[in-house]
Amino acid sequence: MIPQRPSRNWPLIIVTASFLLAMTWWSGNGIGFSVVEFLCNISGGGRLLAESWPPDFSYLPRLADPFMETLNIAIIGTVIGGILSVPVAVLAARNLTLGRVIWFTDRNFMNVLRTLPDLFWAMLFATAVGFGPVAGALALSVFTIAVISKLWSESLESIDMGLPEAVRAVGGTWLEMLKFGAIPQAMQHYVSYALYAFELNVRASMVLGLVGAGGIGMILETQRANFEYERVAMIVLVVLVAVLIIEEISEAIRKQLA
Amino acid sequence: MSDQRGRIRFIDAGVTYPGGTVGMKDMNLEIEPGEFVVIVGSSGAGKSTLLRAVNGLNRLTSGSVEVDGETVSQREGRELRALRKRVGMIFQDFRLVKRLSVINNVLIGRLAHVPGWRTMFNLWPQHDRDIAIRALERVGIPEKAWVRASTLSGGQQQRVGIARALAQEPAIILADEPVASLDPVTTHQIMRDLVRINRELGITTLVNLHFLDLAREYGKRIIGLKHGELVYDGSAKTVTDEDFRDIYGREFTEDDLLEEQQE
Amino acid sequence: MSGSAIQNQNRIGGATWATFIIAALFLWSMWAIGFSPERLGKLPAQMAEVLGFFYPADMAYGWDKVLPSIAESIQIAWIGTIIGAVFSLPLALLGARSLFPKFARVVKLISATTRAFPEILLAIYFVPIVGLGAFAGALAIGISSIGMLTKLGSEVVDSIDFGPVEAVEAAGGSRVMALRFAVLPQVLPEIIAHWLFRFELNIRASAVLGVVGAGGVGGVLLNTLRYRHFDKAAAVLVLTIGIVLVIDMVSGEIRRRIIRG
Numbered sequence: 001m002i003p004q005r006p007s008r009n010w011p012l013i014i015v016t017a018s019f020l021l022a023m024t025w026w027s028g029n030g031i032g033f034s035v036v037e038f039l040c041n042i043s044g045g046g047r048l049l050a051e052s053w054p055p056d057f058s059y060l061p062r063l064a065d066p067f068m069e070t071l072n073i074a075i076i077g078t079v080i081g082g083i084l085s086v087p088v089a090v091l092a093a094r095n096l097t098l099g100r101v102i103w104f105t106d107r108n109f110m111n112v113l114r115t116l117p118d119l120f121w122a123m124l125f126a127t128a129v130g131f132g133p134v135a136g137a138l139a140l141s142v143f144t145i146a147v148i149s150k151l152w153s154e155s156l157e158s159i160d161m162g163l164p165e166a167v168r169a170v171g172g173t174w175l176e177m178l179k180f181g182a183i184p185q186a187m188q189h190y191v192s193y194a195l196y197a198f199e200l201n202v203r204a205s206m207v208l209g210l211v212g213a214g215g216i217g218m219i220l221e222t223q224r225a226n227f228e229y230e231r232v233a234m235i236v237l238v239v240l241v242a243v244l245i246i247e248e249i250s251e252a253i254r255k256q257l258a
Numbered sequence: 259m260s261d262q263r264g265r266i267r268f269i270d271a272g273v274t275y276p277g278g279t280v281g282m283k284d285m286n287l288e289i290e291p292g293e294f295v296v297i298v299g300s301s302g303a304g305k306s307t308l309l310r311a312v313n314g315l316n317r318l319t320s321g322s323v324e325v326d327g328e329t330v331s332q333r334e335g336r337e338l339r340a341l342r343k344r345v346g347m348i349f350q351d352f353r354l355v356k357r358l359s360v361i362n363n364v365l366i367g368r369l370a371h372v373p374g375w376r377t378m379f380n381l382w383p384q385h386d387r388d389i390a391i392r393a394l395e396r397v398g399i400p401e402k403a404w405v406r407a408s409t410l411s412g413g414q415q416q417r418v419g420i421a422r423a424l425a426q427e428p429a430i431i432l433a434d435e436p437v438a439s440l441d442p443v444t445t446h447q448i449m450r451d452l453v454r455i456n457r458e459l460g461i462t463t464l465v466n467l468h469f470l471d472l473a474r475e476y477g478k479r480i481i482g483l484k485h486g487e488l489v490y491d492g493s494a495k496t497v498t499d500e501d502f503r504d505i506y507g508r509e510f511t512e513d514d515l516l517e518e519q520q521e
Numbered sequence: 522m523s524g525s526a527i528q529n530q531n532r533i534g535g536a537t538w539a540t541f542i543i544a545a546l547f548l549w550s551m552w553a554i555g556f557s558p559e560r561l562g563k564l565p566a567q568m569a570e571v572l573g574f575f576y577p578a579d580m581a582y583g584w585d586k587v588l589p590s591i592a593e594s595i596q597i598a599w600i601g602t603i604i605g606a607v608f609s610l611p612l613a614l615l616g617a618r619s620l621f622p623k624f625a626r627v628v629k630l631i632s633a634t635t636r637a638f639p640e641i642l643l644a645i646y647f648v649p650i651v652g653l654g655a656f657a658g659a660l661a662i663g664i665s666s667i668g669m670l671t672k673l674g675s676e677v678v679d680s681i682d683f684g685p686v687e688a689v690e691a692a693g694g695s696r697v698m699a700l701r702f703a704v705l706p707q708v709l710p711e712i713i714a715h716w717l718f719r720f721e722l723n724i725r726a727s728a729v730l731g732v733v734g735a736g737g738v739g740g741v742l743l744n745t746l747r748y749r750h751f752d753k754a755a756a757v758l759v760l761t762i763g764i765v766l767v768i769d770m771v772s773g774e775i776r777r778r779i780i781r782g
Contacts, residue, residue, distance in 0.1 A: 038651060044650050048646065
């Protein structure tokens with residue numbers, strides 16, 4: 001006897017489908033999405049690209065200093081954020097934390113940090129400490145904590161608790177348990193997440209200047225305001241190449257570690 | 259044409275893999291419509307190569323294979339698919355889409371029979387759904403039709419695999435080590451299913467087997483392969499231990515017998 | 522025993538070197554951008570002072586002006602995600618090394634290039650093309666989503682069981698049918714989960730696009746801070762954090778169910 005085809009969960013399907021449609025309609029309307037407009041303006045885009053070509057290579061030497069500043073910002077952000085993310089991640093890991101209240105507070109702190117994008121932090125720090133690279137470095141430090149601690153606390157939660165418990169059993173302190181039992185097991189993940197954060201930071205540091213937080217983005221903003229598109233193209237090219245190179249390097253390091 | 263349907267012929271066929279390994283050499287073999295043939299040989303003897311040459315999953319590097327009186331070797335694309343439509347295949351690892359329902363897995367056997375735009379949107383004609391259900395009935399699990407394939411036991415999954423082949427309404431079924439991942443009890447059930455289907459529907463059936471006692475019990479004609487060459491071809495009734503020793507090139511051990519595995 | 526001890530020592534040696542290099546880079550960077558210890562010392566006081574200005578938040582401004590601009594950010598993220606999903610799905614299939622070795626290289630190049638562009642640079646180009654506003658933002662988000670989703674999607678495809686693909690082909694099905702019946706059912710749950718995750722990221726990305734005039738809440742924050750309306754900026758932050766938290770929670774829960782389901 002062949003059973004009847006089980007009936008599908010129609011209410012769920014209908015609710016989901018209408019939600020997706022409504023959301024798309026609302027969004028499309030809201031932003032003025034229009035394929036026609038896009039197609040009509042594509043010639044303008046062509047003109048823009050033509051103006052951007054060829055990139056102004058004579059401008060390249062003057063990019064060296066701001067470019068280094070960008071890398072400096074990314075390095076500082078990754079190091080400070082990387083160090084601070086260790087306690088944040090450990091206390092947010094259910095198996096290692098020091099009590100429910102601390103765990104709950106830290107976890108929410110971490111989630112709140114994650115909600116704000118990098119440029120928001122940059123705007124806030126630029127307001128607090130003034131325009132310039134220091135604001136950018138601070139912004140990326142906070143951003144890095146948000147990135148690493150969330151990912152790493154999940155790795156820490158999945159470690160084998162045998163060794164840490166053994167360290168405790170022979171009279172080790174909580175810190176000794178972390179140092180000898182827990183952290184070595186998740187060290188590789190930490191390095192890989194730190195590299196990932198560095199990639200994100202290099203990318204972010206390129207545009208921080210748009211809100212006055214230092215680096216190559218600051219010149220980008222001036223050249224854009226002056227419609228110097230050959231120079232804009234040159235900057236974009238430099239950013240692109242830098243991001244791709246950093247990605248290759250960190251990919252290579254990750255392979256070495258694995 | 260009708261006396262050709264289900265006939266397989268290898269003419270001086272050979273397969274040399276890139277790298278120089280010989281998978282098949284000077285194969286001359288004729289299989290009559292409706293035969294039930296068991297192919298034995300140690301691993302690497304070319305059993306899979308032989309089966310997969312029939313539906314063009316492995317290409318010959320010399321000679322030719324004919325199926326239903328038509329040459330397989332030269333076919334590409336649409337022509338090859340038209341031929342594969344008539345040849346069902348059963349795999350050792352079942353090769354089901356685990357996240358799909360059983361019936362949808364069986365319907366994969368109907369893909370070549372239904373226009374592409376209908377299958378794209380899962381709009382199967384009732385006629386083809388009926389064929390799929392009948393195939394499930396033939397392997398005895400119609401009640402599993404709407405169950406996810408991943409929830410079935412190994413034996414049941416292989417039955418779905420057989421039903422998928424049957425849904426093609428094939429002239430030939432190729433079974434590549436169909437029981438190698440199953441326990442002994444299920445193994446016998448699946449082998450009996452294959453024999454019954456061969457008898458009831460007259461589908462030419464080629465089965466690769468590792469276990470000698472199974473070959474003897476279920477085969478009607480046994481073909482022995484060694485280093486890609488045909489070294490034995492005869493009835494299962496008359497095959498001797500001596501013959502098996504020749505095929506395997508060594509004394510055979512308990513590992514080659516299913517019964518011994520059960521202990 | 523002694524062999525493993527030596528190996529251990531070597532590894533520690535590597536780690537020490539790495540730490541040393543990183544520390545050197547860090548100190549050089551601090552010096553280069555003028556991040557002096559005095560500056561660091563003044564920091565807590567500065568932060569406390571500015572944070573003081575933020576309280577209390579001007580919530581009336583929040584409901585009237587900020588909420589609509591957050592809604593616009595969500596709309597940008599939604600359309601951007603849809604653009605990304607629609608275009609990345611075929612590209613992800615073509616980019617799977619195990620299915621189409623010939624195309625995979627080209628697709629990988631395309632997705633790597635689009636990913637390398639920060640969204641905001643794309644927006645800088647789209648703003649002159651389609652005009653100031655959210656549409657430009659959605660296109661920028663969409664294009665960078667295509668790159669990322671193609672990469673993740675190809676990885677999902679490459680990790681599946683390819684047995685069923687051969688089963689479809691052995692039954693006389695074409696490559697396209699194999700994609701439809703053997704590949705798609707295996708990869709779709711993971712791919713949809715990636716879409717949702719990308720939507721979460723896109724909300725953050727679209728929030729900053731306002732900085733270059735591409736719509737959304739970022740422009741509002743920039744203006745309130747520029748004119749030192751800290752109570753209004755506080756409203757922006759409070760609402761953004763709250764709404765993004767809720768969306769993260771809901772979307773995360775749906776993702777978990779899809780993967781399990």
